[in-house]
Amino acid sequence: MKRIFVVSWFYPPLNSSEGLVTARLLAHTKYPCDVFTQAASARWSYGLTAELPTADHVRRIEAKADTPTAFAEEAFRYFQAHRDAYSLVMTRSMPPECHAAGLAIKRAFPEIPWLASFGDPIKDNPYRHLDESLFSRWSVLSLKNRNASPGFCLSPRRAAHELLWLLRHRAALRERVMLSDLEDETIRRADRVLVNNRSELRFLLPDEALRDKAVLLRHSYDPALYEDLPRQRTGGKTRFVFTGTLDAQRSACPLLEAIAELKADTGDLEERAEFLFFGTMAERDLAAIVRLGLTALVCYSPPISYADSLRQLSAADWAVHIDADLSEVWHENVFFAAKLSDYFGAHVPVFAIGMPSGDVTRCLERAGMVTVGFSVGEIKQALYEILYLGRRAVPDWDWIASEFDVQRTAERLDQVITEVVPNGI
C-alpha cells in the first residue's frame, strides 16, 4: 500500500491548533501517512510543547527549512525524490506556503490527487483586511469598502489616496497578488478543497460551481486524550478558563469590562468566580486587568503545554471562547477556532463571545452553549445570570460528538480519499 503525503508546517511537538487538529485527524484515518513538517521555527506557535500519542501508521518527516518558502521548496523536492511512495497529497494551511508545495507537486505530477485543506481563507482573510498596513482603507478592494457607494468608488480623492498608499506599500501589494494567485490556483487545481465550517466554505468559494469540490471537515477532538484527566470540580468558585491567543482584534477587554461592572454591582464577585487565562494576551488586555482592579479575579499565565491545557479545561466549570469582531469587513464570522474542539472534548460548557452570525455561532447555539455579542452590557448580563441566577448551558453532547468527534471526521476523510483515489491508496 502506498502512503499519503501530508505537507503541514505545524505538527506536534509544535504546539499549535492547526498542527494538533492535523495530528488527531491523521491518527484516526485508516490510511498510512507521511507528514512533512518542521520544528526549526516555533513562530506562530506556543513552542515545542505538544505531545500526542503516536500512531503507528503516521510517520513524521522533519524539514530543515525554517521559513515557509524554503519549507515549500523542500517539500516539493522530497516528494519528487520519493514520488512512487505516494498516491495522494494533502496540504494544510496555514501558512499558505504549504499549498505552494501542493501546487508545485500538482504541476509536476498532474495525475496525483490533491486535497487542499484551508484552515483559514488566504487572499481575503478578514484579519488582513482589518490591518491597514496590508489593505488601504481607501482601496475598493478592501472588504471594508465592499458596500461603498459609487460616488466613493469613483472619487478622484479616493483614487489619489489609494495610489499614494500603493506607492508606499509595494511589498504588501506584491504579497497580496502572490496570495491571491496562490489561493485561486490551489482551488482550481486541487481535487478537493477541505474547509472546517460552512461560513468559510461560502466565503472561500462564492462561485457555486466550485462548491462541488468542497468538503466540510470539522476541527475535531479525540475523546481518548481526556480519559485520564480529572473531571470538573464541584464546589468552590465558578471557574472560567480561556486557553489560546488573544490579540488586538481578538481582545478580552469587553469581557474584562463586564467583569469589572459586575464586580462593582454585586460586591461579592471575588467569592463566586475566577477567570484563568492561559496563552498569549495583548498588552492592552493585561493593562486592563490592572486598570480595572481585577487582579484578584483574573489570572493570566503564559502558554502551557497542550496536555496541561486539556487538564485545565477538564477542571473548569466554563470554557471561555473569544472571537474577533470582523463586522467592519464581513457580515459573518468565517473562522472556526480549532481550540473549540478541545473545549468540546473536555465536556465543559462554553461561554462564547463573538459575532452574531457565522457557522461557529450557529454550532455553539445548536450545541447548547451560551453565546453573547461583544457588548459589555450583554456579557455582564450573561455572567450575572450564570453566577447569580444559576443559568446553565444545556450542551447536546450527542450532537457535538456527531459533528466533532475525530472518529466521525476521520471516516469522512477516508470517504473523500476513496472518492479521489478510486483504485485505492
Added chain:
Amino acid sequence: MKLLTVVVPVYNTARYLPRCLRSVLVPEALERLELILINDGSTDSSVSILLRAERRYPQTVRVIDKENGGHGSAINEGLRAASGRYLRVLDSDDWFDTPAFLRYLDALEDCEEDLIVTPYTQEYAAADQRVFVRYDRLTDGKSCSLGELELNGNMPYVPLAAATWNTELLRRCGLRLSEHCSYVDMQYILFPIPWVKRVRFIDACVYRYSIGRAEQSMAPGRFLKNLPQHERVLRSLVDFYAAQRDRLDTAARAYIERVISLMVYTHTDFLCRKLPGRFAAFRRCRAFDAYLKHTAPSVYRQTDTYAELRLGRRLGFLHLLIGRSALPRLMRLIHPHPQKDA
C-alpha cells in the same frame, strides 16, 4: 396591584427574546412585576417562546396574541391590559440589566410621581462602542417638577428607554399611539407630557438598548425607506402640540417644543441629504416647512436656531435643486458644528 407592568411588543425577535425575558423574570422581581408580552403577528418561533414563559410564570406573565399592527398597536394593547401602578415598555430585542432592575424596583416602591426617569445604555453590536446616557445633572431619588428637570444637552428629553409612567396618568391622557407605523415611541414619550406634574430620577441604569443592527428602524437604510412614517409621526406630534398649546404650562411647552424641534431637524436633514431626487427633496422640504410654519409657529421659530436649516429656509431650499453637498460644505466652513447655534 402589582408595582410595575412591563409591556414587551414582539415581532419576529425569536433570536433576542430569551435574553430579554431572562433579564426580567428573576425570582426577586416576580411578585412585583406584571409582564405583558404582545405577540404582534410574528411569523417566527417567537410565540412559542412567549407561551413557554407564560406557562412557567403564570402569576407574572400574560401573553396577548394579535394580528400585526405595528409597535404602536402593541403598546396600545399592553396599556389596555396593564394593571400595575407603573408602566414601562421593553422592546423585545433589548434587555434589562438585572441588578439595576432590582434596585430600580426597590426604589419604585416609594414613588408616587407621574414620570420616573432612569439612565440607560446604548449597546452597539460592534466591540468597543457603548454610550451611557446618564443624566448627570439629576440627583438620585429626587422629585421635581417638569420645569425643574435638568436633562443632559446630548439627550435633552426622556426617551422610551428612560421612561417609566404612572399607569393611571397614561389612561387619563387617553394615550393612543399610531398603528402600522414606526417611530411611535416619540408619541409615547410626548403625548402624556401635558399631564405630568412630578418627576423622579432613579439612578439605576436599567435599560440596555441594543443598537446598530441593519434591520432596526433607526438604521440609516431603513430610516430613509421609512421616512414617510417618520413624517406621519412628526405631523401627529405637531398637530398634538398645536391642539394642546393653550393648556400647556411653560415647562411642558418648552419640553415639547424642544423634542419636536430635534425631530424636525433630523427629518429635514434627511430630506435634504438623503432623499433620492433633487426635485423630490426640494418639494418635500418646502411642503413640510410650510406646514410647520403654519401649524406651529413657535416650533418653527425654535428650529430656526439650527444654522443649516435656517440658511436653507432663507434660500427657499433652492440649493437642493443645484447640489445637496454645497450647503453642508459651506456650513462646515462657517460652523464646525453645524447643528445648533450655541
